Amino acid sequence: MSTAAPPRTRDIAYRGFRLPGEQGSGATEGLRADARGLLIAEPAGVRPGPAGDERRYEWGAWTSPPVPTGFAVGEVVPSWTAETPDGCWIEVALRGWHEDTPATAWYLLGRWAADDRTVPRSSVPGQRDGAARVDTDTLVVGEATVSGWQLRVTLLRPVGSGIGPALRTVGAVATGRPDADPPAADASRAAASATDRPTSAARGPRGVPGSTGADRPGDARGVVLDVPRYSQRLHGTYPHWGGGGDSWCSPTCTSMVLAFWNAAPPAQRYAWVDPPGPRPVVVHAARHCYDHAYGGAGNWSFNTAYAGLHGVDAFVTRLRSLVEAEAFIAAGIPLVVSAAFRPGEVPGLEYDTRGHLIVLVGFTADGDPVLNDPYAPDDEAVRRIVDRERFELVWQRGSGGMAYVIRPVEVPLPPAPDQANW
Secondary structure (H helix, E strand, O other), X not given: OOOOOXXXXXXXXXXXXXXXOOHHHOEXXXXXXXXXXXXXXXXXXXXXXXXXXXXXXXXXXXXXOOEEOOOOEEEEEEEEEEEOOOOOEEEEEEEEEEOOEEOOXXXXXXXXXXXXXXXXXXXXXXXXXXXXXXXXXXXEEOOOOOOEEEEEEEEEEEOOOOOOXXXXXEEEEEEEOOOOOOOOOOOOOOOOOOOOOOOOOOOOXXXXXXXXXXXXXXXXXXXXXXXXXXXXXXXXXXXXXXXXXXXXXXHHHHHHHHHHOOOOOOHHHHOOOOOOOOOHHHHHHHHHHOEOOOOEOOOHHHHHHHHHOOOOEEEEEEOOOHHHHHHHHHOOOOEEEEEEEOOOOOOOOOOOEEEEEEEEEEEOOOOOEEEEOOOOOOOHHHEEEOOHHHHHXXXXXXXXXXXXXXXXXXXXXXXXXXXXXX
């Protein structure tokens, strides 16, 4: 088995904004700075809620500056961290830019709240035109020429409320246009039909080639982080949140990483789970990551937003190779990654999935990935070691190298490559 660094073949760029420190780089309407982030001050206006909600909401907004990428953009995935007290929520919108002008309309990438009692947390399906379309958590560029992006986050609270949301961070990862069709047969985001398949992050393959410079080795050979092992399959049927444990790979992985950082929610937060089952914190996570429009708990942005409720920094990005992933493991940061594969493609992962979340916890001395795979019959069986080249292929092909980066803000990220994707 070769462990040489594969060439970097994709254009990927991430840019995040930490608030209120970077408030001045964008445009503010009706917000003020606070130690917690940006909050509604004197509202910029009053507006109705989504369809079916007869309440009125005061709002304020922060709009990022246009962020150039330096390449032709194929997809953009936003992520954020925020607080939303009861009755409050946020909307995240995104548009493409090219040179000095908007290249697309605004598209709504999510209505989000920490809880689901006010506004159902949801992506917004049906947004499609010639320029671009929304694929749950991703803006997919169509005929438009896009070489940058711009985000707008609107904070909403009930009219007359003395409390409101607080926006802490927001950012997005952009990836280059594919030069050719991706090398997999099924581009559907639909969940796999069989109940014995992990489906909570079901996605088709993302675009592959771009071009950039060289990988930086991460020096993580032989490093395995002590991430707790949680099996998603221990949980039964919960029809309100995507069907139950068999489809909860994403919130189960997010829960494992939060527990690694001693950032899991306290027991009183999930005391509502009745019966409690084997691990009620995973049920809690599934409910609070659940996308009511997508019908599952695998929305990438919603999972990192849920993690951000627990005092950690969290965002979605894409990595070009396991060499880049090694840099995170060497820095002590486990990653949640998404892969798609068929039985036999990756020995040790003998099932069929069009999109499955797994925690990358380290590497053997030979450089093979060490995984916490939640699609296991019990916690002990969660730990897997797989072939490096085969796993890298199904990760890059299956999701374009998607990764959740979740860590306390005081834990530094590894040095980013020249074309920064974190």
